[in-house]
Amino acid sequence: MADRVAADVAAALREADVDAEVEQLWSRTVVRTGRPTAAAQAAATLPGVGFARPAVATEARLDAIGDAARSLAAAASHGSDETYAVDSDRVGADGDHPFSNRDLQREAGRVVGETTGAAVDLDDPDRTYRIEVREAEAFVSVRRFRGPGGLPVGSQGRVAVLVSGGIDSPVAMWRLLRRGCATVPVYVDLGDYGGADHRARALAAVATLASRAPRADLRPRVVDGGPLVERVVDATRDTRMLSLRRAMLAAADGAADRADAHSLATGEAIGQKSSQTGANLAATDAAASRPVHRPLLASDKADIVAEARRLGTYDGSTVPVGCERIAPSHPETNATPAAVVDAEPESLLEAAREAGRDAEIVPL
């Protein structure tokens, strides 16, 4: 895991044009660079990174650490009523350091107080100076960029994710990336029922997320779904949306065969739409040979929208796409798999799987 994080950080820094050397030091990924803030900001976008701190590196001596704390405090431009605390951690063999954690905190605390005139507050400080001593070297920092946490991308295999031009599925894709899944985005082009804007939005959302997984192949797979939709619309009525969803899952299954993905995923949430009742979700799953994950299953729409905004995949405009024109006036909400299959055109799923295997791989 640590090696994957270090390699992802190195790749993200290359993409951000930040010159840097990346190494693994104890449990930390250490980046040596002349642009520590830019490096920390880039690293803090990546799954597997809990936080990133721009730090001053110095020798593990009390006076040198005090000097580093002084230069940081002088540059930190504290307000006069701001409070601070010092927190520290030491790793080394017995006798490596002729000072204790308490000595570190006392010395750095004194220096910061002298430099800024700010008061100490150990319970709820406005700023926390952090000192980490690792054998012969020490790192002193005061800023901390929060990362997404989770696991490095690729550590949990590949999942084919059905991504539309809507709000939900990019968030579902992100949640899987954050838990270490290299996602294979699958967009189903609905032909005459689809729209160029819808497709462009899906591809743009994937591109936004791809910057957070610089070593994974996140190129979208675009499935030619027009002929499938037409067959479904001709043959079905109440169960139409369910057959359409089954065809999409089968197409994702085909794309997953090609991309060697172990599972599928969608952006569905229970009860959000008529096609997403508990019974309907159960009825559609049978179309896939792989497990279907729904990372948003128990999320409220408002929370999903807030997450999409944070990720930069939210687009407030609604793109008129096929689903509204495809949907029947009385959609089924309590489907049984048998009733759906009965109404479905023959060999729909086989055709969808084939279309998924033949999906066009679009560059980002």
Ligand SMILES: Nc1ncnc2c1ncn2[C@@H]1O[C@H](COP(=O)(O)OP(=O)(O)OP(=O)(O)O)[C@@H](O)[C@H]1O
């Ligand atoms: N054209 C498409 N291509 C790929 N996947 C799709 C497409 N349309 C829908 N999906 C998948 O089916 C799920 C349900 O779609 P639907 O449009 O019913 O719901 P939604 O909650 O509005 O989702 P979204 O906001 O992701 O479009 C989506 O989250 C997505 O995973």
